[in-house]
Amino acid sequence: xxxxxxxxxxxxxxxxxxxxxxxxxxxxxxxxxxxxxxxxxxxxxxxxxxxxxxxxxxxxxxxxxxxxxxxxxxxxxxxxxxxxxxxxxxxxxxxxxxxxxxxxxxxxxxxxxxxxxxxxxxxxxxxxxxxxxxxxxxxxxxxxxxxxxxxxxxxxxxxxxxxxxxxxxxxxxxxxxxxxxxxxxxxxxxxxxxxxxxxxxxxxxxxxxxxxxxxxxxxxxxxxxxxxxxxxxxxxxxxxxxxxxxxxxxxxxxxxxxxxxxxxxxxxxxxxxxxxxxxxxxxxxxxxxxxxxxxxxxxxxxxxxxxxxxxxxxxxxxxxxxxxxxxxxxxxxxxxxxxxxxxxxxxxxxxxxxxxxxxxxxxxxxxxxxxxxxxxxxxxxxxxxxxxxxxxxxxxxxxxxxxxxxxxxxxxxxxxxxxxxxxxxxxxxxxxxxxxxxxxxxxxxxxxxxxxxxxx
Numbered sequence: 001x002x003x004x005x006x007x008x009x010x011x012x013x014x015x016x017x018x019x020x021x022x023x024x025x026x027x028x029x030x031x032x033x034x035x036x037x038x039x040x041x042x043x044x045x046x047x048x049x050x051x052x053x054x055x056x057x058x059x060x061x062x063x064x065x066x067x068x069x070x071x072x073x074x075x076x077x078x079x080x081x082x083x084x085x086x087x088x089x090x091x092x093x094x095x096x097x098x099x100x101x102x103x104x105x106x107x108x109x110x111x112x113x114x115x116x117x118x119x120x121x122x123x124x125x126x127x128x129x130x131x132x133x134x135x136x137x138x139x140x141x142x143x144x145x146x147x148x149x150x151x152x153x154x155x156x157x158x159x160x161x162x163x164x165x166x167x168x169x170x171x172x173x174x175x176x177x178x179x180x181x182x183x184x185x186x187x188x189x190x191x192x193x194x195x196x197x198x199x200x201x202x203x204x205x206x207x208x209x210x211x212x213x214x215x216x217x218x219x220x221x222x223x224x225x226x227x228x229x230x231x232x233x234x235x236x237x238x239x240x241x242x243x244x245x246x247x248x249x250x251x252x253x254x255x256x257x258x259x260x261x262x263x264x265x266x267x268x269x270x271x272x273x274x275x276x277x278x279x280x281x282x283x284x285x286x287x288x289x290x291x292x293x294x295x296x297x298x299x300x301x302x303x304x305x306x307x308x309x310x311x312x313x314x315x316x317x318x319x320x321x322x323x324x325x326x327x328x329x330x331x332x333x334x335x336x337x338x339x340x341x342x343x344x345x346x347x348x349x350x351x352x353x354x355x356x357x358x359x360x361x362x363x364x365x366x367x368x369x370x371x372x373x374x375x376x377x378x379x380x381x382x383x384x385x386x387x388x389x390x391x392x393x394x395x396x397x398x399x400x401x402x403x404x405x406x407x408x409x410x411x412x413x414x415x416x417x418x419x420x421x422x423x424x425x426x427x428x429x430x431x432x433x434x435x436x437x438x439x440x441x442x443x444x445x446x447x448x449x450x451x452x453x454x455x456x
């Protein structure tokens with residue numbers, strides 16, 4: 001329950017209604033899902049303005065609203081709080097609420113790839129010992145993170161959250177809100193280049209997570225990533241290191257092998273203790289995610305046995321290298337959740353590695369938010385597909401033609417105009433026993449291609 005006095009002191013807002021004492025059952029930014037006695041934040045975006053829905057939220061049971069500009073009227077018994085920025089105020093309230101849980105230890109994860117998987121793996125381990133709060137899905141931005149933190153309750157003694165960004169300053173603000181005790185950067189890759197400019201910019205943006213770390217904080221440090229190492233060298237805090245075939249790190253992995261479409265096995269060493277691990281799902285890169293999650297768990301005080309048990313009960317997330325059988329006899333790898341140059345290459349590597357006696361088919365939507373590097377990166381992807389010996393390529397999107405250019409005419413490829421066309425081309429070409437990777441950035445909605453396959 002949020003008291004009005006706490007809200008007002010957190011937001012430095014102006015109370016413009018006559019109600020002076022009240023409590024709120026929670027916070028919402030969606031008038032369609034408002035619950036009784038919640039506080040509604042009227043956020044504004046490029047395609048919407050929450051102020052248009054304030055009255056609707058109040059009519060549906062909201063006890064009050066946080067707004068940036070006055071309304072024409074205030075319903076009796078309802079509370080209106082005016083602030084300069086509702087988005088900023090949402091974060092300020094979440095930060096105040098997080099500070100109330102002094103015994104809570106919080107880990108924050110960022111990086112170009114693997115944030116969500118690492119978060120889920122860490123939560124799987126920690127939940128063996130703690131009551132854990134985590135982001136739902138990838139609610140990792142300036143809206144999703146505050147809404148997550150405002151769900152903190154007295155029974156929580158651990159939290160694991162992922163922080164996402166596509167511009168400078170966002171990770172810094174998310175860190176200000178969440179106040180992490182532990183920070184992890186999974187890796188630094190070519191993502192969100194449109195605003196971050198290049199790999200140096202990505203490193204700078206991700207490094208905002210730990211720029212305020214002191215001896216009271218712990219940094220989980222990927223020793224197989226030179227950019228992460230550079231970030232670690234600039235801060236003075238406790239560090240837990242991890243890597244593959246890195247015996248001098250706190251946590252390392254070796255003897256990695258795959259079990260077809262079911263799992264990855266390896267040996268993990270945690271501070272000198274070696275244990276066998278099996279993680280569900282495909283994707284050799286998930287070994288690095290598992291090591292990062294293990295480092296987070298170690299920072300929380302978990303032991304090697306808990307790390308082993310937690311990783312082995314981890315279940316991969318939907319639309320992330322999810323293997324599916326179709327009615328056509330074609331097997332697909334559903335990796336449609338998101339994409340960037342590094343994750344795209346990882347997906348292609350899994351496709352070729354697992355194709356067996358069948359053919360490898362890549363159905364690829366655009367990689368978005370690459371800015372001026374878009375054409376170059378898509379052409380480079382085509383060249384990678386060529387050397388990877390993919391048998392057939394279907395592209396979809398504005399930059400698909402550049403991917404096909406990278407093939408140099410040496411591998412058959414087709415640019416589809418719609419999701420439906422991509423599905424039709426795939427079903428026309430594929431034979432029983434073939435394997436197809438379907439992947440693209442979230443905005444390309446490549447899952448619609450998969451839906452078409454199950455309608456045939």
